[in-house]
Amino acid sequence: MNNSADSLLRQRGRHDSGKVTMIELFFDLVFVFAVTQLSHGLLADLSPAGAVRTLMLFMAVWWLWTFTSWTTNWLNPEKAPVRLMLLALMLGGLLLSSSIPEAFAEKGMIFGCVFAAMQVGRTVFMLWALRGDNPSQWRNFIRILVWLMCSALFWVWGAFEQGQMRMLLWLAAIGVEYVSPSLGFRVPGMGRSSTADWDVDGAHMAERCGLFVIIALGESILVTGATFAELPISQTSVVGFLVSFMGSVAMWWVYFDTAAERAALRIEHSDDPGRLARLAYTYLHLLIVAGIIVCAVADEIVLVHPDHAEPMGIGIILCGPALYLLGNALFKWVSNDRRLPPLSHLAGLLLLMALLPLTLAYHFSALLLGTLTTAVMVLVAAWETLSLRRPLRRKG
Numbered sequence: 001m002n003n004s005a006d007s008l009l010r011q012r013g014r015h016d017s018g019k020v021t022m023i024e025l026f027f028d029l030v031f032v033f034a035v036t037q038l039s040h041g042l043l044a045d046l047s048p049a050g051a052v053r054t055l056m057l058f059m060a061v062w063w064l065w066t067f068t069s070w071t072t073n074w075l076n077p078e079k080a081p082v083r084l085m086l087l088a089l090m091l092g093g094l095l096l097s098s099s100i101p102e103a104f105a106e107k108g109m110i111f112g113c114v115f116a117a118m119q120v121g122r123t124v125f126m127l128w129a130l131r132g133d134n135p136s137q138w139r140n141f142i143r144i145l146v147w148l149m150c151s152a153l154f155w156v157w158g159a160f161e162q163g164q165m166r167m168l169l170w171l172a173a174i175g176v177e178y179v180s181p182s183l184g185f186r187v188p189g190m191g192r193s194s195t196a197d198w199d200v201d202g203a204h205m206a207e208r209c210g211l212f213v214i215i216a217l218g219e220s221i222l223v224t225g226a227t228f229a230e231l232p233i234s235q236t237s238v239v240g241f242l243v244s245f246m247g248s249v250a251m252w253w254v255y256f257d258t259a260a261e262r263a264a265l266r267i268e269h270s271d272d273p274g275r276l277a278r279l280a281y282t283y284l285h286l287l288i289v290a291g292i293i294v295c296a297v298a299d300e301i302v303l304v305h306p307d308h309a310e311p312m313g314i315g316i317i318l319c320g321p322a323l324y325l326l327g328n329a330l331f332k333w334v335s336n337d338r339r340l341p342p343l344s345h346l347a348g349l350l351l352l353m354a355l356l357p358l359t360l361a362y363h364f365s366a367l368l369l370g371t372l373t374t375a376v377m378v379l380v381a382a383w384e385t386l387s388l389r390r391p392l393r394r395k396g
Helices: 022-044 048-074 080-098 108-130 135-159 163-182 202-229 235-256 259-268 273-304 311-335 343-362 366-388
Strands: none
Touching: 022 048, 022 080, 022 202, 022 273, 048 080, 048 108, 048 163, 048 202, 048 273, 080 108, 108 135, 108 163, 135 163, 163 273, 202 235, 202 259, 202 273, 235 259, 235 273, 235 311, 235 366, 259 273, 259 311, 273 311, 273 366, 311 343, 311 366, 343 366
């Protein structure tokens, strides 16, 4: 990379070149609100259709955040133009997050148009920042811009439609955005990008995704605390509170005890960090964060309706931990050169699957089912800690 004084790119090679900056953390605050809006939206519409709509909005929010994280992997946030770009994205993100509850109703215009403007605008800024510094990256972002312009067409078109038509158009937009990296942003006449050319700072990418996991876990803690504060003190509410808290602790333990650092070391010393970042941190973290959001909804169900679980509630209580364990299992599998996903995680997934027929047969209450899923998460965390606890050695 060009290390000239007027360059907007990070200067690689220094010990702190991949450090996450305060402006990046400030930018992430918008997504605390977005995650809260998503969990509250799902809770307000506990139906299969509501789950699909929430999933679509979450996939859009995650993609917006992760594309911005890729951008700041190259850009230097200490430079004034980069800071101004991030602050503009924060404003757009706040508008976007505020529209989430009614994105498929009256505020679809805001969500679709703001999302498209943020994706395209950030990419145009990246092309301006790369001018003359890195020809291969500049061509890469030309390809990205072509794909995002295509998806923007569906986002904006869908914003002007209603009902099922909006959903179909936005599904097409999400499909375009999610497929494009796996195709190397192939553009006729320009070929495709290679992950080897993406020049990823692995330590920065790992830290950024770890911080988003913390954001989602923090939202889960907020839901638990705020809901418990409004309940009368009783044995049931106290047990539900402790169960929810222990579930959040177990999720933190599963990800951060050893996995996050091992994966960071792996990508830092990878021969092709771009490929690993695309799979492990762009796609697979989607499952991890989605699992945390669904678990936050499950915690509120357990606290507010502990005695009875509707079919959709049962699905939420079981799916949250399952998504989280599946995401972590795949993440650890691809980021640590394992021959198989962690046995502890596979066992946890099997136990969660076994709880479904038992719940249906014996009519478990929401509190009992939540207690059992938390017990599974604690078991997985303890199992992996005991089996994998060993000193981590840095290469070099």
